[in-house]
Amino acid sequence: MFYFINLEVKKSCIGEEGITTNLVKYTVITMTRNLGKYVITLTTGLTLLSTVPLTTLAEEGVNQPNQLSIADGEKDAHVHGDIETVKEAKTGKVTEAEALKNIENAFKDVDGKGDGSSRSMQPKMRSSNRIGYSAADPSATKKRGTISGIPFVEWIIPAGNTDIRPANPMKAKYITIHETANTAPGANAESHAKYLYNQATSGTVRTASWHFTVDDKEIYQHLPTNENGWHAGDGGTGTGNRESIGIEIAVNQDGDYNKAVENAKKLVAHLMKQEGISASNLRRHEQWSGKKCPDIIITRGTWNSFVEGANGYLNGGTGTNPPLVDEKEDVDGNETNPAEPNIELEITGTSVNVRSGAGVNYGVVRIAKKGEKYKVLSIKDGWYEIKKGEWVKYDPSWSKLTNNAQDKDPNTTKEGWVFKNNNWYYTNSDGKMATGWKNVGGAWYYLNSSGAMVTGWQSIGGAWYYLNSSGAMVTGWQSIGGAWYYLHSEGAMVTGWQSIGGKWYYLNGEGVMLTGWQSIGGKWYYLNGEGAMLTGWQSIGGKWYYLNGEGAMLTGWQSIGGKWYYLNGEGAMLTGWQSIGGKWYYLNGEGAMLTGWQSIGGNKYYFDQSGSWIEGKL
Known part of the structure; x- marks a missing residue:
């Protein structure tokens, strides 16, 4: 049974201008079952009757999390911002609530941080007579686009809960691949995004978060790539957690796993290009914590092909990605374009955070230094856009505005x-x-x-x-x-013979690296699967060959290591009785020619110093 409740909450907070009061309206859907009352979702409208933010935070030199608070609500409630809470999952049988519950159960014992903090944390209790809610509408933070032709949703979870979004600055050096290990129907990328949002806004009993989830149809981003997540299980300061981007591949049974893996390869290629990460720095979760993950890839033995596939997409190109588009196009009365008059913003503080959007809930993209000057592109709620996608909070203690500022040289064309x-x-x-x-x-x-x-x-x-x-x-x-x-x-x-990294390779006239047997300049060479030229004794296709110091295959009689061997016209080493040049020779199991008296098959034979059999000598 469903109930629609209008709830008005008066909320007082202290900002830079003193105490202000904000009236927040929420529409709440609740649902009753025999087992009790569960809050499934809420929010259709959010109205602030004051233009003063709920919290105003100093931005100088500080990476501040989003401080919008979460009210208490019912224990174990799923709090979510989309009204379509009870829609059927992709199978047409699983509700969103059931899908989220499946994911919740799958993460029951997960400790992404790897320091035992998940196991030691206690569930955050909520009183039974209050409604749980998030003061942020998640649909307003979604942006849509494509990555290599795959539908992509950027839905960055709000800051404030450091168990889910630790908000530590990061320069990614690695990309770590996981699998969700959850085959339940509906446990796709979208459901994992909603699960993380609920964890971030409703309180959590574990430390677990990652940057992207990919399934057979789309990609969701949860964390900025310049912030760390808790996914590698190697501790709060471990390289996996603090220097790698985490990607979860969905394994839900109502999806196409192989397609999800292929989409993951394209996402990895995109991130390698964007972040400057080489294929040698791709990692399995297993390599950080020892956990068998990504399980299916490890079990199938397909890790190398995954890396090669991602590298192939990187080098072959996966297309140009169009810019992201806000999912909800709202006209914002607080945003202005200061084309006339021109406004210049100068950084007067030692270091000031530059964020990707107008608000502290956006990630820090870089630090602006004292003395830097920018022509302002637009203004929103006290935030100034100094470059496309770069915003600074104005405060006279660390910045200065100059009106009617002109470009230094109006005749200069932007390079x-x-x-x-x-x-x-x-x-x-x-x-x-x-x-x-x-x-x-x-x-x-x-x-x-x-x-x-x-x-x-x-x-x-x-x-x-x-x-x-x-x-x-x-x-x-x-x-x-x-x-x-x-x-x-x-x-x-x-092209031709090339010495690279201490090994010799041969690239044909079109530049293609060759492998296997190759006839070059009238001689035969063998180049292994990685293209490197081999020398010395080599077992190839069940036969032994000898390639000299220059890699050329030898034939005929050859003295090698003080012993004589015979290699036929195709270079293969011979053994046993051999008639060569009208004489009989015997070469042992290792191919070495025998001399003197030898017992062979129960008979005595004599071979002279050249190895030829002397018939009749007793």
Whole structure:
């Protein structure tokens, strides 16, 4: 049975301007069952009758969490911001509440931090006569877009609960792969996002959070990539928790697991490119804590193919991702565009947080230093946008505003990338369009005679170069279109014999690295599965071959290590009785030629110093 209740809460708080009172209205859905009363979800409207924020926090040099508070409510209630709480899951049989309960049970004993804190924490009790609610509407914080063609939802959980969003700054060096280990129907990426939101806003009995969940249909982001999560289980200061991005692959039975893995590879490739992380820094959860995770990938023995697949998407390109779009387009009366007059904001404090949005619930993207000046792009609730996607809270104690500030040189054209007619161009500071090679941000790009940035294979100045989907020139080993190529430090593709990292490789006339038996210059060589040339004795296809110090396969009689061996015309070592050049020889099980008296098959034979059998000698 459902009840709709309008609840008005008067909330007083102390801000920078003194004590203010805010009236918050909520619409609450409740549902009664024989087992008791459960709050399933709430919030359709949020009305603040004061323009003063509930909390105003100093931003100078401090990474502040979101301080919006959570009222007490019923014990073990699922608190969620979407009104469609009891909708059927993807199977048409599982409700959202059931899906969330399944996820809750799956995480019952999880300790993502790895210091025992989850097990030692006690559930946060709520009185039975009050309603639990979140003062933030989660739908207002969602942004939608695509990553490599996969639907993507950015739904960053609010700060404030450090068990779920610790809000420690992080420069990611690794990407850690997990599996949800929850095959229950409905335990998809969206449900895990809602579970984390509930954990962050309703109180939690465990420390567990991660950055992304991916299933067969979409990707959800829960934490900023410049903040850590509790997912690796290697402690509060462990490298896995503090320096890696956590990705959970959903294994729900009503989804396509193999498709989810493929989507995860594309997400990993996107993050490798975005964060500058190499394939060698991809990690299994198991490598941090010893837990067998990702279980299915480990059991199937497909980790190497996962890494290779992600690297292949990285080098082959997965397309350009369009910008994210706010899920809810609201007209904000508090936002202004200060085009006239111009406003300049100067940083006067030692260091000031720059956030990704107008509010302390947005992550810190960098620190602005004293003396930096910016022309303001827009203003919202006392926050100033100083660059696209970069916001600073104005306070006279650490910043200064100047009205009617003019650009230093009104005739100066902004240098940078310009997207026009489906092509990227680069405009120099003198306003002229760049052509040819251009170094931007430490990466090399090539712009053709029309100024358009090129990608893929390009023949430039008599050499071949490869520019990835972002246009950046790549170097070193690259897997492109299923083949391996090597591009030296200046980007040119190499061919022929190449000594790389102390090993010899052969790349054909098209630059493709060769493997296996190869006839080169009239000689046979063997290059292993990684392309490296082999030397010495090698067992290949059940036969023994000898390749000299230069890698060439030998044939005929060969003195090796003080013993004589015979290798046939195909290079294979022979054993046993062999008629060679009209004479009989005997080569033992290791291929070595015998001399002198030998007992073979119960008979005595004599072989002279050349190894040939002397018939009739007793």
